[in-house]
Amino acid sequence: MPTRLLRYPEIDLAAWDACVNSARQVVPYACAWWLQATAGRWDALVEVEEATGRYLAVWPLPVKWRPWGQEVYQPPFTQQLGLLTCHEHSPTLRQMLTAGKLPRYPRFYTQLNDGNEGESAAFTPALNQGLVVNQRQTYHLPLTKPYEQLLAAYAPDYRRRLRLNQAAPTPLVARKAGTAEPLLQLFQETKGPEAGLKARHYAKLRRLIKALQERQMLETLEVRQLETGELLAGALFVRYRTRLIYFFAAASLEGKKAGAPLVLLDDVIQRHAGTPGLVLDFEGGTIPSIARFFANFGAEPVPYAALSFTQRPWYLKWMR
Template identity: 55%
Template sequence: MLRLLRFQDLDLARWAACLAASPGAPPYAQAWWLAATAGRWDAVVELGPAGEYYSLLPLPTKWRPWGRVAYQPLFTQQLGLVLTAASQQRTLGAYLLIVKKYCARFYQQLPPGALPALPLGFSVAERLTYHLSLDPSAEALRQGYAADYRRRLRRQAGLAPPLQAAAGTDLEELIALFLTYRGPASVGLHSRHYAPLRRLLAAAQSRGLAELRQVRHPATDELLAGALFIHHAGGLIYLFAAASAAGRTAGAPLLLLDEMIGRHAGQPGRVLDFEGGSLPAIGRFFANFGARPVRYPALTLTSTPWFITWMRP
C-alpha cells in the first residue's frame, strides 16, 4: 500500500531499515543527509503489513503561494525511488501519481537508469556527472590520466619542496576561498546557502564519513585548493571544492584529486563520483582523470495554479 507520509509521521528507524535493505540506494536519501540539507521532508512510502517500509520516495517540500513545491536540496545530487526486495510497487509512475496530487510543482534528480512511462505533466531533462572506478591499483589509474596530467604530476614531484595534499580542518576557509575565486553570483549562491553544507559536514564527521583535504603553499601557508569528500557504501563523493587563481596555476586541484585517488585505489566496487561535468571545461577536467560520463534524469512537474486558470478570459 502506497501512502503519503508527512515528516512528523515518518518512522526514521524504518526509513533506515528500508535503505539498508536496498542495495545501491543513493546516500543522499539517508535521513541524516536529508536532515542536514532539507531539515524536514515528506515521502511516498510503501507500507508492509506490520508498518515496515518496503519502498520510499523522499519528498523535500516547501510551501509557496501557488502550493506545495517538491525541490532538490542543495548539496544533494540525486534522490529518487528506493526499492527493496519486498516491494510490490516497483513502478515510479505509481508514486508520481500521488506526488501530482500533493505538489503543485515538483523537481527531483534521480539516479542513473532507464525511466518507465511517466504520468501526464512530467517532463525529463538530462544531467551529467563523471564516475571513476576505484577497482584498479593507483598505478593503473594514473596510467589512465591524460598525458599532460601525468607530466604535470611528475614536474610537481620534482619541485623543492613539492606541493602536498594534507588533511584540512577548516570548512569556513574553504567556503571563503570558493566565494572569493568562484564568486557567489556565478552559481547563484550566497554565504547563507552554505549552512546546509556546514550541517552536512558535521553529520558526516560524526559518522566518520567525511574527508576534508587541502593543498597549501609550502612557504606562505596560503590555501591553494581544498575539497570535501563524503564516503558511502558505494565509494566517494567529491562534494565541494575550491581553488585560488594561484592554486589553479600551480596545479593544486590536480594534485589534490590525484592524492585522493591514490589513497583509495584498489577497492573493488567503489566509485569516485565527481558530482558534476555539465559545463564542458569541468567535464574535460574530470575526464582527464579517466572518469567516464554518466547521465542521469531530472524530473519536473509544473502545474498551473487554480487561481491563474480561473482568471483566464
C-alpha cells in the same frame, strides 16, 4: 503492499534510514540526517510492509511553502534523490507516481539517482501530460584497479604535470585538514558569487558537515603553498557504502595555475586505488569544462534524470 504519500511527521525515521542504507541504489543524500540538514522537512512516497512496518521503498520529496502551495524542490548540496528500493518486488517510478497522485503539488522538481536511469525513459509518453524529463550526468571512476593502471588512464598532460610537480624542489602535497572553514572561505571568495549561495546556504552546509563528521564519513583535504601557507585548493570527500564522493571543492586562481586540484584528486585516487567495489563519484559533469576535467582522470559519464512539472493554481486556470 500499499504505497503511501507521507508527510514529514508521519515518517518513521529509523525505518527510513534502514531502507536507505540497504537499498540497491547508493544515495547518501537520501539519509534522514542528510535531508534534515539540507531540507529540514520532506514528504515521501513510501511502500510499507504491513505486517512489520518496514519500509521497502522510499522516494523523498523535499517541500517548501510558496504562495501557490507546497512545492517539491531539490535541496542544496543534494545531487540525487529519486526512488530507493530494498525489496525485489518494489514498485517502479511510474507506479509510485501513480499511487502517490503527485499532481497535487503545484510545482514539482526532483533529480532522480543514477540507479533509476533505466526507468526514466518510461516517462516519455507522459510529456504531453506536463511532465518534463531532462537528462543530467555525473562522472564515475571505479577504484578497484591498482593505482598504476588508473594513472595510465589519465590524460597525458595530467601525467606530465604530476611528474613535473614531483620533480620540483618543493612539490605540492595534499594533506588532511582539521577544519573545513578555510575551504568555505576560499569558496566564498572564488566561486561563491557565481554560485549564488546565500548565508542560509552556508548554514545548511555547515550543519551537513557537522553531521558527516559525527558519522566519520567526511574527509577534508587541502593543498597549500609550502613557503607561505596560502590555501591553493581544498575539497570535501564523502565516503558512503561503495561511493567516495567529490562533494565540495574550491581553488584559487594561483592554485589552478599550479595544478593544485589535480594534485588533490590524484592523492585521493592513489590512496583509495585497489579498493574492491569502490567508485569515485565526481558529483558533476553537466558543464562541459568540468566534464572534461573529470574525464581526464579516466572517469566515465553516468546519466541520471530530472523530473519536473508545473500545475497552475486553480484561480489561474481560467487564463489562456
